[in-house]
Amino acid sequence: xxxxxxxxYYIGAFGLILVGLYIILVKHNLIKVIVGLGILxxxxxxxxxxxxxxxxxxxxxxxxxxxxSKHMVDPVPQALVLTAIVIGVxxxxxxxxxxxxxxxxxxxxxxxxxxxxxx
Amino acid sequence: MVNPVILIAVPLxxxxxxxxFALFWKDIAKYTPPVALGFNxxxxxxxxxxxxxxxxxxxxxxxxxxxxxxxxxxPVGVLFSAIIALVGLLVSIYALDYIKEGPTEKxxxxxLLLLTGATGLVLTGDxxxxxxxxxxxxxxxxxxxxxxRNKAGIESAVKYLIQGAVGSSLLLIGIGLLYGLFGTLxxxxxxxxxxxxxxxSVFVPMVLIVTGLGVEAAIFPLNAWLPDAHSxxxxxxxxxxxxxxxxxxxxAVARVLFTIFGVSLSTTPSFLLFLALLxxxxxxxxxMCAFSQNNIKRMLAYSSIGQIGLIVFAxxxxxxxxxxxxxxxxxxxxxxxALLFLAAGYMIYxxxxxxxxxxxxxxxxxxLTCLAFTIGAFSLVGLPPFIGFPSKFLVVRAALATKETxxxxxxxxxxxxxxxxxxxxxxxxxxxxxxxxKPNPGSKDAPVAALIPMFIFVVLIVVVGIYPKLVTDxxxxxASEFLNRLDYIRSVLG
Numbered sequence: 001x002x003x004x005x006x007x008x009y010y011i012g013a014f015g016l017i018l019v020g021l022y023i024i025l026v027k028h029n030l031i032k033v034i035v036g037l038g039i040l041x042x043x044x045x046x047x048x049x050x051x052x053x054x055x056x057x058x059x060x061x062x063x064x065x066x067x068x069s070k071h072m073v074d075p076v077p078q079a080l081v082l083t084a085i086v087i088g089v090x091x092x093x094x095x096x097x098x099x100x101x102x103x104x105x106x107x108x109x110x111x112x113x114x115x116x117x118x119x
Numbered sequence: 120m121v122n123p124v125i126l127i128a129v130p131l132x133x134x135x136x137x138x139x140f141a142l143f144w145k146d147i148a149k150y151t152p153p154v155a156l157g158f159n160x161x162x163x164x165x166x167x168x169x170x171x172x173x174x175x176x177x178x179x180x181x182x183x184x185x186x187x188x189x190x191x192x193x194p195v196g197v198l199f200s201a202i203i204a205l206v207g208l209l210v211s212i213y214a215l216d217y218i219k220e221g222p223t224e225k226x227x228x229x230x231l232l233l234l235t236g237a238t239g240l241v242l243t244g245d246x247x248x249x250x251x252x253x254x255x256x257x258x259x260x261x262x263x264x265x266x267x268r269n270k271a272g273i274e275s276a277v278k279y280l281i282q283g284a285v286g287s288s289l290l291l292i293g294i295g296l297l298y299g300l301f302g303t304l305x306x307x308x309x310x311x312x313x314x315x316x317x318x319x320s321v322f323v324p325m326v327l328i329v330t331g332l333g334v335e336a337a338i339f340p341l342n343a344w345l346p347d348a349h350s351x352x353x354x355x356x357x358x359x360x361x362x363x364x365x366x367x368x369x370x371a372v373a374r375v376l377f378t379i380f381g382v383s384l385s386t387t388p389s390f391l392l393f394l395a396l397l398x399x400x401x402x403x404x405x406x407m408c409a410f411s412q413n414n415i416k417r418m419l420a421y422s423s424i425g426q427i428g429l430i431v432f433a434x435x436x437x438x439x440x441x442x443x444x445x446x447x448x449x450x451x452x453x454x455x456x457a458l459l460f461l462a463a464g465y466m467i468y469x470x471x472x473x474x475x476x477x478x479x480x481x482x483x484x485x486x487l488t489c490l491a492f493t494i495g496a497f498s499l500v501g502l503p504p505f506i507g508f509p510s511k512f513l514v515v516r517a518a519l520a521t522k523e524t525x526x527x528x529x530x531x532x533x534x535x536x537x538x539x540x541x542x543x544x545x546x547x548x549x550x551x552x553x554x555x556x557k558p559n560p561g562s563k564d565a566p567v568a569a570l571i572p573m574f575i576f577v578v579l580i581v582v583v584g585i586y587p588k589l590v591t592d593x594x595x596x597x598a599s600e601f602l603n604r605l606d607y608i609r610s611v612l613g
Contacts, residue, residue, distance in 0.1 A: 017288075017292070020288075021285070024281065030277065037281070037284050037285075040288050044291050044292055047292060048291070048298075051298055051299040052298075074302075076298070076304070077298065080295075080298075083247075087251070087254045087287075090254075090258055091258060091284050094262060095277070095280050098280065101265065101273045102273050105270045105273060106270070111277075114274055
């Protein structure tokens with residue numbers, strides 16, 4: 001098994017995480033920043049799944065007889081990801097509704113122009 | 120025996136029932152939080168004597184730890200849940216009269232959810248469950264910061280949300296790495312096996328988790344959101360954010376470092392010194408920024424950063440004295456800062472402005488509120504006979520008892536920070552009492568629903584300040600729970 005085969009999911013997950021962080025740090029538009037948050041969330045979720053994933057593994061509950069535990073995918077990370085997705089949706093929904101309010105107040109979504117509060 | 124689960128279940132259920140109740144009778148929304156939190160306070164106080172002898176471990180789902188989600192109601196957990204319930208109860212009584220505008224039933228629902236998240240976070244023994252309760256706390260506080268829907272509130276909520284969301288993603292990556300290493304999410308189980316892997320592979324999740332939690336705990340480079348969020352939220356929410364939310368974040372940092380990763384003086388002294396340095400940096404940055412503020416709520420918010428720095432410093436001493444002092448300082452900050460924000464809320468309401476200069480002569484217009492503010496300020500600075508004095512005294516004594524030159528230098532800097540703190544609080548008190556025109560005949564104090572909680576805070580501050588023995592026993596056993604991780608592991612895993 002080559003290096004890529006065993007680590008491709010981790011590479012993908014951390015790639016997404018880095019893309020998300022880059023967008024959050026660099027972009028000026030609030031909507032883009034929120035998209036970045038979404039990508040970051042997806043990366044983290046993919047990472048959690050890949051922690052427990054086995055190539056060509058099966059679900060542990062519906063396994064046929066004769067499949068040993070080595071070929072079963074760990075179900076705990078998947079349960080975690082379900083929870084994390086729900087939390088991520090709540091955060092994104094709140095962020096978007098705040099973005100609507102912000103636009104109503106300032107008539108812009110450019111975060112570099114919205115600077116009333118400072119140190 | 121009372122089951123600690125009801126500490127979470129009752130407020131959570133009532134929080135989601137509030138919008139339903141409010142369909143029939145709108146006023147019920149504002150009376151639900153005091154009822155739920157009063158219940159929590161009674162239950163916590165009933166549990167407290169029991170858990171001082173033996174921690175109560177609750178396994179959910181009928182399995183034994185580490186295969187289930189479990190609650191650990193030890194001295195730390197129940198002490199924190201009692202504080203959360205007490206401060207939450209008093210602030211919710213204050214909010215009966217204070218919150219008039221906007222969709223009030225949503226305010227009360229989110230308020231109760233925030234405190235449920237905080238209570239769950241301090242009681243849970245499962246690291247992913249900790250993340251879930253952390254998110255419950257965070258999401259409700261993002262929404263509450265934006266409650267007034269004005270420019271400042273929305274802008275700071277957006278800032279807070281973006282930083283908080285990145286922080287919780289980092290926390291989740293750290294938890295995922297820990298799960299990958301150990302195959303378990305139970306904190307005691309991870310703690311038991313932490314020595315079985317190389318220190319480097321544990322270091323990465325530790326940094327990620329501490330950074331993620333540090334955003335909420337407002338440790339120095341991660342606290343840019345705090346002054347905005349605390350100053351533009353409604354004052355009752357500022358009191359909760361300053362008095363509960365960041366303290367709970369600190370609890371999580373301490374729990375993760377002391378219990379899970381086993382940070383202690385014997386194994387990782389240099390990391391603790393780094394934390395102490397970070398604490399003092401937080402303190403100095405906070406106090407100096409607070410000194411230069413003209414806006415009273417921003418000043419109080421920066422002063423919270425300063426106090427958090429002192430608590431981090433005290434916890435990083437990691438001796439029994441140090442951790443006790445840190446927890447005492449945490450309790451004292453919670454009571455004093457909540458009182459300050461509550462008093463400031465009505466002073467701002469009366470003055471119509473948050474500028475300190477607008478508060479001239481307020482001491483004659485609102486004598487009781489200003490007296491409460493003054494007591495809170497003196498207590499925070501550390502004057503006897505208020506609670507701030509014994510707590511700061513303990514921290515200084517703990518630092519001097521270590522015989523470590525570096526800590527001597529740091530505690531010197533901390534005392535310098537206290538001097539700055541004294542300077543800006545005395546300036547406000549001077550403006551309140553000794554500036555401005557002759558007495559205004561129409562003196563109009565805060566309403567009774569606001570004066571009662573302030574009065575109770577004042578009584579607590581003075582009584583515990585005069586007689587610190589009331590709390591030191593609990594704080595000592597809480598500190599030993601943090602420092603004796605083997606006892607924690609044994610009590611959970613049997």
